[in-house]
Amino acid sequence: MLEAALAFPLLLMVAIGLVQFALFAHAQHVVIGAVQDGARVAAADGRSVSDGVGRARDLLRAGLGRSAGDVQIQGSEEGQVVVVEADGSLRTIIPWVGDATLPLHSRAVVAKEKFRAGPAN
Helix, strand or coil: CHHHHHHHHHHHHHHHHHHHHHHHHHHHHHHHHHHHHHHHHHHCCCCCHHHHHHHHHHHHHHHHHHHHHHEEEEEEEECCEEEEEEEEEEECCCHHHCCCEEEEEEEEEEECCCCCCCCCC
């Protein structure tokens, strides 16, 4: 009985740590996917950077829910490429840590689509 009383808190901490890691990995993958898809949309012919940023925001809301508000997305055109970047944080679920957060960051650079006529045959 004593062994169970000593092992249970340790087991509980490990379980909460594993759940926190899984939540962080999911959030990071959502941010990466949203930024990549946003950059792809922004680089499409006839689309703008604001279209790509809007797409990335929609994907973040769909994937992260309320936590999406803690992630800021910005986009820019730099010559022949479009850059979409996200920075933010994920609040931890660990109760004894307080208001701790984990950083979320991703950056995607995509070449702009442009029609280029080939040589006439």
